[in-house]
Each structure stands twice: as C-alpha cells, then as structure tokens.
Amino acid sequence: MDASSAAEFPSRSLELPPWKSVVNHFAAVVVAILFLVAGVWHITDPFTWQRMMEDLLVRPQFSLPLVFALSVAETFAGVLVLVPRFRRWGAWIATAILTAILIYFAINYSNLIGRDCSCFPWVKRTVGPAFFVEDAAMLAAALLAAWWSRPATSKRSAAVILGVIAVFAAVSFGSALTHQTGTKAPDSITIDQKPYSLQHGRIFVFFFDPHCSHCDQAAKDMSKLRWKDDVKLIAVPTTDARFAVAFLNDTGFKAMPAVDDLEMLKKVFPFGDPPYGVAIENGREKGPVSHYEGSEPGDTLRKLGYVE
Numbered sequence: 026m027d028a029s030s031a032a033e034f035p036s037r038s039l040e041l042p043p044w045k046s047v048v049n050h051f052a053a054v055v056v057a058i059l060f061l062v063a064g065v066w067h068i069t070d071p072f073t074w075q076r077m078m079e080d081l082l083v084r085p086q087f088s089l090p091l092v093f094a095l096s097v098a099e100t101f102a103g104v105l106v107l108v109p110r111f112r113r114w115g116a117w118i119a120t121a122i123l124t125a126i127l128i129y130f131a132i133n134y135s136n137l138i139g140r141d142c143s144c145f146p147w148v149k150r151t152v153g154p155a156f157f158v159e160d161a162a163m164l165a166a167a168l169l170a171a172w173w174s175r176p177a178t179s180k181r182s183a184a185v186i187l188g189v190i191a192v193f194a195a196v197s198f199g200s201a202l203t204h205q206t207g208t209k210a211p212d213s214i215t216i217d218q219k220p221y222s223l224q225h226g227r228i229f230v231f232f233f234d235p236h237c238s239h240c241d242q243a244a245k246d247m248s249k250l251r252w253k254d255d256v257k258l259i260a261v262p263t264t265d266a267r268f269a270v271a272f273l274n275d276t277g278f279k280a281m282p283a284v285d286d287l288e289m290l291k292k293v294f295p296f297g298d299p300p301y302g303v304a305i306e307n308g309r310e311k312g313p314v315s316h317y318e319g320s321e322p323g324d325t326l327r328k329l330g331y332v333e
Contacts, residue, residue, distance in 0.1 A: 049112075049173035052166040056119050057106040059163060063144045064100030067092055068194045071201050076297035076315060080140055081152075082133055085316040093194060098122060100190050106170055110178050111186075116171030123164040127157065141298070208310040210303075211293060214286040216259070221283070224308035228257045229331055230290065231280060232301045235268035243300040243317040244276035250323055251333040259283050261290060263299050304329045 067074045071092050078088040098118060105115025130137060130152060137152040150156060177183075210223040231247070233240035244260075252258065258280035262269040266284035273280060294303045294310065302314035302322065312329050314322045326332045 045173050048169060052169040053106045053112055053116070053174070055166050056116065056163070056170050057103045059145070060099045060103035060106070060119055060122075062103075062146070064096050064098075064103055066146050067096035068100065068197045069201075071096070071198050072313075072315075073295065073297060076301070077141060077143075079316075080298050081137060081142065085318070085321070089198075093198060095122070097187075097191050097194050100194070101187050104186055104190070105177075105183065109175065111183055112174040113171055113177040114183060116167050116174065119167040120164060120171060123160055123167060127160055127164070130156065130160075208293060210305045210308050210310065211286070211289055212308075214259070214283050214290065216281050216283050221259075221281075223305055226257060226307070227253070227255055227311075227331060228259060228305040229314070229326070230259045230261060230283075230294075230303045230305065231278070232261050232263055232287075232291075232296065232299045233272065234263050234299050235265050235272040237299060239317065240300040241272070241276055243322070244272070244278040246317070247322065247326075248277035248279065250326065253331060253333065256331050257281070261287055263287060263291075304331055 071089065074092050074096075075088045078092060079085055083091060099122065102115045102118040102122065105111035106119065107115075130142075134152070140152050141150070142152050142156060143150045150159070210228075212224060213220040213222045215221065229252075231244070233244060258278070259282075260269065260273055260278065260280035261283050262272070266282075269282040269284055273282060294313075296313075296315070300317045304311040304314060304326070312325070314325050314329075316322060316325065323332065
C-alpha cells in the first residue's frame with residue numbers, strides 16, 4: 026500500500042452510508058428543535074417553570090436553580106446538535122438530560138401520575154404511560170444523532186457558546202425577577218356582587234382549588250398566622266367556585282371569597298397550579314407568595330410585612 030492510499034484510509038473509514046447520514050441529520054434536527062424550544066422557553070419564562078417544578082415534587086429551595094441549570098443545558102445541547110462538529114457532544118448532553126428525566130419520573134411515578142409536565146409551550150403533557158413513550162422516542166433520536174456523527178472538536182468554541190447561553194439566561198432570569206414585582210393590579214374585582222377596589226391598602230389574594238389537599242393545608246396554616254390589622258384577605262377558587270365558602274369555613278381562613286374574576290386575575294398574575302398568592306399594596310404587586318410548605322408562606326409574608 027503506497028503512502029497516498031494509506032493516508033486516505035482513515036477518512037474513508039469514517040464516511041457513513043448515505044442512508045445513515047440522512048437519519049443522523051434528521052435526528053439531529055428533531056433533537057435541536059425540541060431542546061432549543063424547551064430551553065429558550067424555560068429561560069424566558071422561569072417562574073412558570075419553577076412552579077411546575079415544585080408541582081413535580083422538586084423542593085422550593087432547589088426549583089429555581091434547577092430551572093436555570095436545566096434551561097442552559099437544554100439550550101446548549103440544542104445549539105451543539107445543530108453544528109456537525111459539535112453534534113456528538115450536544116447529542117450526549119441531550120441523552121444525559123433525557124435519561125435523568127426518565128429515571129426521576131420512574132422513581133416518583135406513583136406520586137406524579139396525572140400531573141402537568143408540559144416541557145414545550147404548544148404541547149400539553151401529563152405524567153402517564155405516554156410520557157415515557159414520548160421521552161423514549163426523543164432519547165432514541167438523541168442516540169442516533171450521537172452514534173452516527175463524527176468526533177466532536179474545538180472545546181474552546183463550545184465553551185464560548187456555553188458562556189454566551191449562560192449570560193443570556195442570567196440576564197433573562199434577572200429581568201423576570203425584576204418584573205415579578207410592581208405589576209399593576211386590576212382596578213377592582215367583584216365580591217358579593219359588588220365592585221371591590223384593589224387600588225388601596227394592603228391586600229393578599231389567595232388562589233386555591235377547593236379539592237386540593239395542599240391548598241387545604243395551606244389555608245389552615247395561614248388561618249393561624251397573625252395578620253396585620255390593615256391587611257385584607259381575598260380567596261379566589263380556581264375551580265368549583267360553589268365550594269369556596271365551604272372551603273374557607275372548613276379551613277378557618279377568614280378571607281372574602283371572589284368567585285367571578287379568576288381569568289382576569291390570572292392574566293395579570295400568571296401562575297401554574299394552586300396554592301398561589303399575591304401580595305398587593307396600593308394597586309401594585311408587592312410580591313408573589315408561591316411556597317406553601319415548612320415555614321412558608323409565613324416567612325415570605327413576614328418579610329413582606331403582612332403578618333407579625
């Protein structure tokens with residue numbers, strides 16, 4: 026074998042049959058679209074995803090950092106998979122993320138079944154058998170993108186891409202945090218068929234599901250707090266409004282039921298599943314109250330100055 030033929034052998038041995046190359050590119054595009062859409066959505070709307078994380082049994086103190094890390098990793102994987110020279114790295118990152126998700130949901134399946142797990146803005150998903158089938162299909166696509174791709178190169182360039190994505194995520198999270206407070210409340214809502222102004226004084230609005238055991242316990246816990254005399258309490262049912270009064274009586278939470286303005290309030294103060302609360306002062310949101318376990322929401326309400 027002469028020198029020229031020996032030099033050509035390694036490059037030829039790395040060439041894929043045309044059908045494998047097509048499958049590899051198709052799988053890579055699918056994985057890139059899914060991960061970029063999910064990652065960018067989580068970066069630009071972190072608090073919605075944070076509440077979803079907590080509904081999926083992630084502890085509140087870890088939920089927002091996990092959203093940040095996951096959104097950066099998803100976006101990074103999506104970008105790398107699109108670029109042939111980085112594809113293998115991106116596909117393996119996507120594989121690791123999907124594997125971790127499948128393991129977590131399998132371990133906690135009995136407690137998570139039926140809960141919302143919509144990772145993509147246009148697709149409504151819940152935890153169930155179909156969830157594992159769908160994620161297994163995504164995992165298969167990621168593996169195809171990894172196996173039939175050429176070895177990745179240029180760690181420095183990949184690190185630069187990661188840094189840019191991390192900075193973008195940090196800026197977006199900071200912006201979301203800044204805008205989390207100060208939102209203007211609706212001028213008024215209806216209570217007992219009469220308009221009730223939200224533009225004066227301090228008001229705490231509690232969103233609850235009358236059939237939710239977590240909401241039930243949250244209301245009972247808040248009924249034991251020493252609320253400041255000038256704080257007005259309003260309770261808004263998210264479903265079955267006819268049970269609102271019974272819920273408040275059973276829990277001892279002395280709030281005024283507002284059963285007619287859920288959609289308007291939720292549009293201004295978006296949230297996932299209840300329980301959820303909003304502290305309003307003189308017509309502006311002073312802060313969200315989204316955690317209801319352990320010493321919460323007492324600690325948050327105390328910092329806001331709503332309880333003693």
